[in-house]
Amino acid sequence: MKPTDISAPSYFHKVVDCQWACPAHTPVPEYIRLISAGRYTDAYMVNWESNVFPGILGRTCDRPCEPACRRGRVEEEPVAICRLKRVAADNKDDVLARLTPIPTQKNGKRIACIGAGPASLTVARDLAPLGYEVHVYDAEAKGGGFMWSQIPRFRLPESVIDEEVGYVTNRGGVTTHYNTRIDSLKGMLAEGYDAVFVGCGAPRGRDLDVPGRKEAAANIHLGIEWLASVSFEHVTSIGKRVIVLGGGNTAMDCCRSARRLGGESVSVVVRSGFEEMKASPWEKEDAMHEGIPILNFLVPKEVLHEAGRLTGMIFEKVKAEYDARGRRQLVPSGEPDVTIPCDDVLVAIGQENAFPWIERDIGLEFDRWGLPKLNEATLQSTVPNVFFGGDAAFGPKNIIWAVAHGHDAAISIDKFCQGQDVADRPDPLVKMASQKMGIHEWSYDNDVSIDLRFKVPHADPAESLRSIKAEVELGYDRELAFKEAQRCLNCDVQTVFTTSLCIECDACVDICPTDSITFTDNAEEDALRVALKAPAINKHQDLYVADGLKTGRVMVKDEDVCLHCGLCAERCPTGAWDMQKFFLQTAKTTNGVPACASR
Amino acid sequence: MSYLKPALKHPGLPKNALGFTRRDYEGSISTLCAGCGHDSISAAIIQAVWELGIEPHRVAKVSGIGCSSKTPDYFLSSSHGFNSVHGRMPSVLTGANLANRDLIYLGVSGDGDSASIGIGQFAHLMRRGVNMSYIVENNGVYGLTKGQFSATSDKGSKAKKGAINNDEAIDLVAMALQLGATYVGRSFSGDKDQLVPLIKGALAHQGVALIDCISPCVAFNNHEGSTKSYDYVREHNESVNKLDVILGRAPITTQYQPGEVTEVTQHDGSVLRLRKLHDDYDPTDRVAAMNYLARHKAMGEIVTGLLFVDPEPEDMHAGLGTVATPLNQLGDDILVPGSAALEKLNAALR
Numbered sequence: 001m002k003p004t005d006i007s008a009p010s011y012f013h014k015v016v017d018c019q020w021a022c023p024a025h026t027p028v029p030e031y032i033r034l035i036s037a038g039r040y041t042d043a044y045m046v047n048w049e050s051n052v053f054p055g056i057l058g059r060t061c062d063r064p065c066e067p068a069c070r071r072g073r074v075e076e077e078p079v080a081i082c083r084l085k086r087v088a089a090d091n092k093d094d095v096l097a098r099l100t101p102i103p104t105q106k107n108g109k110r111i112a113c114i115g116a117g118p119a120s121l122t123v124a125r126d127l128a129p130l131g132y133e134v135h136v137y138d139a140e141a142k143g144g145g146f147m148w149s150q151i152p153r154f155r156l157p158e159s160v161i162d163e164e165v166g167y168v169t170n171r172g173g174v175t176t177h178y179n180t181r182i183d184s185l186k187g188m189l190a191e192g193y194d195a196v197f198v199g200c201g202a203p204r205g206r207d208l209d210v211p212g213r214k215e216a217a218a219n220i221h222l223g224i225e226w227l228a229s230v231s232f233e234h235v236t237s238i239g240k241r242v243i244v245l246g247g248g249n250t251a252m253d254c255c256r257s258a259r260r261l262g263g264e265s266v267s268v269v270v271r272s273g274f275e276e277m278k279a280s281p282w283e284k285e286d287a288m289h290e291g292i293p294i295l296n297f298l299v300p301k302e303v304l305h306e307a308g309r310l311t312g313m314i315f316e317k318v319k320a321e322y323d324a325r326g327r328r329q330l331v332p333s334g335e336p337d338v339t340i341p342c343d344d345v346l347v348a349i350g351q352e353n354a355f356p357w358i359e360r361d362i363g364l365e366f367d368r369w370g371l372p373k374l375n376e377a378t379l380q381s382t383v384p385n386v387f388f389g390g391d392a393a394f395g396p397k398n399i400i401w402a403v404a405h406g407h408d409a410a411i412s413i414d415k416f417c418q419g420q421d422v423a424d425r426p427d428p429l430v431k432m433a434s435q436k437m438g439i440h441e442w443s444y445d446n447d448v449s450i451d452l453r454f455k456v457p458h459a460d461p462a463e464s465l466r467s468i469k470a471e472v473e474l475g476y477d478r479e480l481a482f483k484e485a486q487r488c489l490n491c492d493v494q495t496v497f498t499t500s501l502c503i504e505c506d507a508c509v510d511i512c513p514t515d516s517i518t519f520t521d522n523a524e525e526d527a528l529r530v531a532l533k534a535p536a537i538n539k540h541q542d543l544y545v546a547d548g549l550k551t552g553r554v555m556v557k558d559e560d561v562c563l564h565c566g567l568c569a570e571r572c573p574t575g576a577w578d579m580q581k582f583f584l585q586t587a588k589t590t591n592g593v594p595a596c597a598s599r
Numbered sequence: 600m601s602y603l604k605p606a607l608k609h610p611g612l613p614k615n616a617l618g619f620t621r622r623d624y625e626g627s628i629s630t631l632c633a634g635c636g637h638d639s640i641s642a643a644i645i646q647a648v649w650e651l652g653i654e655p656h657r658v659a660k661v662s663g664i665g666c667s668s669k670t671p672d673y674f675l676s677s678s679h680g681f682n683s684v685h686g687r688m689p690s691v692l693t694g695a696n697l698a699n700r701d702l703i704y705l706g707v708s709g710d711g712d713s714a715s716i717g718i719g720q721f722a723h724l725m726r727r728g729v730n731m732s733y734i735v736e737n738n739g740v741y742g743l744t745k746g747q748f749s750a751t752s753d754k755g756s757k758a759k760k761g762a763i764n765n766d767e768a769i770d771l772v773a774m775a776l777q778l779g780a781t782y783v784g785r786s787f788s789g790d791k792d793q794l795v796p797l798i799k800g801a802l803a804h805q806g807v808a809l810i811d812c813i814s815p816c817v818a819f820n821n822h823e824g825s826t827k828s829y830d831y832v833r834e835h836n837e838s839v840n841k842l843d844v845i846l847g848r849a850p851i852t853t854q855y856q857p858g859e860v861t862e863v864t865q866h867d868g869s870v871l872r873l874r875k876l877h878d879d880y881d882p883t884d885r886v887a888a889m890n891y892l893a894r895h896k897a898m899g900e901i902v903t904g905l906l907f908v909d910p911e912p913e914d915m916h917a918g919l920g921t922v923a924t925p926l927n928q929l930g931d932d933i934l935v936p937g938s939a940a941l942e943k944l945n946a947a948l949r
Contacts, residue, residue, distance in 0.1 A: 440601075450607065506639045507634045507638055509642075513604050513607060550830070563605050
């Protein structure tokens with residue numbers, strides 16, 4: 001293998017699995033260490049800089065970081081990264097003075113953001129500090145978009161949304177136009193904005209098409225619309241027997257909301273198998289914990305009704321069959337149909353993007369799925385001053401993706417407005433710093449905790465089912481948060497090898513608790529992977545190869561299960577191994593310098 | 600500084616026949632200087648015992664005093680251990696072996712402990728043929744007292760501060776051959792491919808086995824002019840053979856040309872398969888081995904590998920005709936046969 005180029009930012013970034021997996025690339029180990037140190041405000045600021053909504057995400061994020069967490073590969077469960085984020089938000093002091101200041105001197109450019117969800121608010125957060133005048137439009141009475149209208153209050157209290165939306169909208173530079181529905185993009189463009197950002201989400205729920213649907217319409221509701229009605233308190237009750245159709249997180253929010261509004265017998269019915277459901281495992285768990293069964297392999301066949309009143313639904317039992325190419329097909333199992341009596345049905349079988357308000361004659365092209373044609377990196381549409389982000393860009397994703405899009409779109413808008421090449425993307429900010437303080441002494445806590453994941457305390461189920469607003473998860477207290485934070489392996493503190501200092505004494509090889517280091521003859525990657533002290537079978541993880549040793553061998557380190565404990569560096573007599581903290585911040589307009597002027 | 604090695608381990612770590620991973624054979628974290636060759640030898644011992652699938656409680660590790668003699672704390676934490684007096688590992692181990700011949704004895708010593716203060720003990724253990732593996736962690740200096748020449752420092756070699764050694768070195772391998780050791784090897788802490796099989800062979804050997812393992816002292820003997828530094832040993836290392844230890848009926852996976860391989864079946868059934876690296880080397884010929892060593896030493900080479908093995912060794916118990924059962928398994932009536940038996944014995948000696 002060729003020696004590894006560790007100067008490429010992506011090499012060590014990949015080693016920080018959580019940060020690599022996060023769409024916004026939040027420096028996770030950095031803020032977890034700050035939580036350990038009791039520096040909650042600093043931890044909050046690391047988050048705020050990167051993901052804009054730490055308090056909201058700490059309760060609702062899809063947490064792509066956690067399945068990626070290295071801890072999950074050396075013991076049972078990953079670090080509770082998401083819930084630690086909430087700890088930073090819950091325990092911080094006043095942060096207003098630390099937020100990026102908004103200049104009174106404006107730069108003369110006006111930007112419109114359509115929709116006040118996470119993508120638009122991120123664009124506003126990133127552009128306002130540069131002197132842009134940002135106008136945010138939303139049809140609802142408050143900002144937050146999906147975070148406010150769809151996520152039930154028992155998961156995300158209103159006060160948290162108001163606070164973090166307020167950090168964007170209430171500090172100047174951003175003008176909100178709530179209760180204002182935009183019906184024409186053409187009209188919007190005519191208002192002379194320098195750029196328009198479309199962050200209106202994916203507002204249409206997919207409907208059910210089976211016999212009886214129309215006749216029983218009064219008691220069949222589209223999930224996202226029903227959730228919004230609940231959020232706005234237009235709906236305060238539901239029938240005693242409820243069926244929720246669908247296996248995503250919206251379905252989980254629907255069934256748990258229904259339980260709180262009078263649903264006594266609520267069940268979730270999914271077409272697929274339980275394992276293939278789109279909902280996050282923890283959301284399924286929470287639902288089942290509240291006495292909601294999840295029935296799988298049932299395909300809706302007919303809605304039963306009597307005199308215009310819904311009485312139940314018939315489902316066909318199916319099973320999964322896989323063809324030669326591994327594609328799944330649901331085929332009738334031959335078992336008798338299942339009839340479930342009910343008073344209400346909530347349909348949460350997916351969302352579709354709809355842009356009826358965008359005229360088709362303004363040069364904005366759509367693909368065959370009805371989504372705008374965009375440059376994936378710049379999020380620029382075929383109308384140069386119109387940009388998209390969040391669910392409006394590539395269909396339904398989640399909050400953290402919307403934030404990531406917002407950052408990228410803000411860079412594009414800034415460059416566009418300053419007459420720069422939008423395709424020329426700024427590099428991330430990268431720092432490497434040795435953690436050596438003295439002989440065998442590190443400035444990070446290199447002890448590896450062997451505690452298993454700590455459970456987040458929950459409110460008493462009987463209590464929490466009584467109110468739609470009572471938050472179910474109580475969050476870690478400071479003591480639990482400290483213990484959970486100690487489980488983090490500090491994967492950003494990198495093992496950096498200097499060949500010229502190595503005397504090949506094997507001390508690092510002998511001490512490494514996870515057999516990650518081998519000195520051996522070089523070979524092609526596949527051969528090398530199986531020739532190591534412990535075979536490197538996880539091909540998603542890189543091998544760190546260094547050559548130039550006196551014996552002609554190479555040093556190979558399998559990054560896969562390295563605990564970042566620093567023992568290799570502690571036992572190294574010559575300092576050939578060093579522990580260096582890798583800090584990467586993705587480029588944002590708010591890094592202090594406008595993206596267009598950063599190089 | 601870390602005092603605990605994290606308990607988390609590689610999820611794919613293989614298990615031996617007993618269901619243990621290599622990490623189950625570890626000890627506490629080493630307090631020796633970073634980069635000490637002794638730590639590599641500890642790692643090689645762990646690897647060898649794990650590979651042989653030995654139950655940890657069947658091993659007794661005995662040591663004297665010195666850096667080397669601290670190391671039994673760093674491996675086999677579930678085995679028996681005795682950290683004895685300076686240079687007295689051989690007599691303590693001999694006593695233990697007399698009392699219980701069922702254990703696997705591992706003596707760990709250094710060049711000071713064995714070639715200086717304990718040289719008499721070393722010599723007598725060798726000639727008695729105590730069934731044990733004697734590992735000398737040989738760094739050629741007194742590390743604990745900051746780097747004076749030891750009895751195994753080569754004549755003419757240079758100390759860290761520049762002093763030249765005027766005294767002739769004691770070659771423990773040559774002594775062991777002369778004194779009747781039945782398994783003699785030399786190795787290097789920086790070459791585990793060679794060292795691990797040598798230790799395995801020694802542990803399986805049913806007589807006295809000596810491994811003289813050159814183990815660079817990073818703090819005091821790893822400089823230019825030293826003959827026990829990583830660089831010097833790597834440059835002058837002449838390995839006579841490559842050993843594989845085969846237990847039971849392990850399949851033979853490699854094909855060798857005739858004459859390339861010597862197989863020695865030891866008394867316990869283990870097979871030592873030696874791939875020749877030097878054509879004229881016969882590891883079962885004691886006199887030839889002594890000659891070969893003397894010749895190559897004069898050429899400035901450090902000869903390593905399995906230098907001599909007697910496949911049918913006799914140990915001390917055979918010579919003494921002692922009881923086969925360990926003393927702790929014999930009843931009081933046998934251990935204390937009574938005055939009548941004493942009378943009878945006394946009468947026989949009159």
